[in-house]
Amino acid sequence: RTVYLNGDYLAEADAKVSIFDRGFIMADGVYEVTSVLDGKILEFKGHLARLARSLKELGIGNPLSDDEWLAIHRKLVELNKIDEGVIYLQVTRGNAGDRDFVYPPEDTPQTVVLFTQAKPGLADNPVAKTGIRVISVPDLRWSRRDIKTVQLLYPSMAKMEAKARGVDDAWLVEDGFVTEGTSNNVYIVKDGTIITRQLSTDILHGITRASLLRYAAEAQMQIVERPFTIEEAQAADEAFFTSASAFVLPVVEIDGVTLADGKVGPVATRLRELYIQESMKSAL
Numbered sequence: 049r050t051v052y053l054n055g056d057y058l059a060e061a062d063a064k065v066s067i068f069d070r071g072f073i074m075a076d077g078v079y080e081v082t083s084v085l086d087g088k089i090l091e092f093k094g095h096l097a098r099l100a101r102s103l104k105e106l107g108i109g110n111p112l113s114d115d116e117w118l119a120i121h122r123k124l125v126e127l128n129k130i131d132e133g134v135i136y137l138q139v140t141r142g143n144a145g146d147r148d149f150v151y152p153p154e155d156t157p158q159t160v161v162l163f164t165q166a167k168p169g170l171a172d173n174p175v176a177k178t179g180i181r182v183i184s185v186p187d188l189r190w191s192r193r194d195i196k197t198v199q200l201l202y203p204s205m206a207k208m209e210a211k212a213r214g215v216d217d218a219w220l221v222e223d224g225f226v227t228e229g230t231s232n233n234v235y236i237v238k239d240g241t242i243i244t245r246q247l248s249t250d251i252l253h254g255i256t257r258a259s260l261l262r263y264a265a266e267a268q269m270q271i272v273e274r275p276f277t278i279e280e281a282q283a284a285d286e287a288f289f290t291s292a293s294a295f296v297l298p299v300v301e302i303d304g305v306t307l308a309d310g311k312v313g314p315v316a317t318r319l320r321e322l323y324i325q326e327s328m329k330s331a332l
């Protein structure tokens with residue numbers, strides 16, 4: 049793979065970062081994951097807007113212009129011949145020269161890393177026909193989940209617990225209500241209404257979520273933004289999740305309870321088609 053590091057396109061083995069990078073020592077950095085379909089970049093504007101917001105919330109400068117970000121994304125897609133896959137982007141506060149809780153001077157260059165991951169079958173994912181199974185675990189993350197930081201240890205632990213228990217993912221629960229999945233926003237469907245938690249600092253403001261809710265509203269579907277419990281989800285007609293790399297995928301079992309007849313429902317199926325079709329219209 050050819051990757052991007054601080055202005056250079058390098059073979060991945062040659063891309064090296066300091067051990068004093070704040071990203072490495074303090075998880076002091078933010079990231080984005082943007083998907084590629086048919087060689088085109090989806091939701092680019094949304095991901096760049098969220099990147100800018102995450103950086104601003106942490107007082108990290110945005111090292112590149114929108115045009116420069118786009119040029120790097122495009123070049124990596126081209127160099128790595130990505131037809132279907134994702135582009136990972138990370139910005140950290142940079143090399144602090146030593147370990148220190150105090151931030152380095154403001155003129156310290158940020159560390160910028162981008163790389164691609166080929167994912168053939170992203171659009172034609174067989175999971176869209178079968179759905180996934182999830183467990184619930186307590187949400188033990190910090191309380192600024194609206195900032196897309198690289199501190200992913202707890203979501204990673206939750207995912208490992210799901211795997212150890214023979215299922216695919218975990219839904220995180222706080223004060224009795226579902227916040228989100230380990231790396232996705234979650235939804236239930238009851239009597240045709242789509243229910244998903246409202247935006248706040250408790251969840252990541254998913255780019256896929258924002259677009260999907262817009263497309264669903266334009267298609268006259270009913271949407272309610274409010275928290276729901278695991279019990280309510282288990283009694284729902286359907287459940288699904290969204291993320292840049294999954295688009296829309298169904299959930300058919302929660303904590304060992306099968307939803308409805310255990311089959312993927314019409315709303316999740318329709319929303320997946322709608323999302324892919326509509327988001328491709330603005331792909332770059």
Ligand code: PLP
Pocket residue numbers: 081228229230231232233251252253254255256257290291292293
């Ligand atoms: N929530 C969390 C915790 C995530 O990590 C992600 C994506 O990585 C999402 C939600 C979905 O966000 P998006 O649709 O922008 O990929």
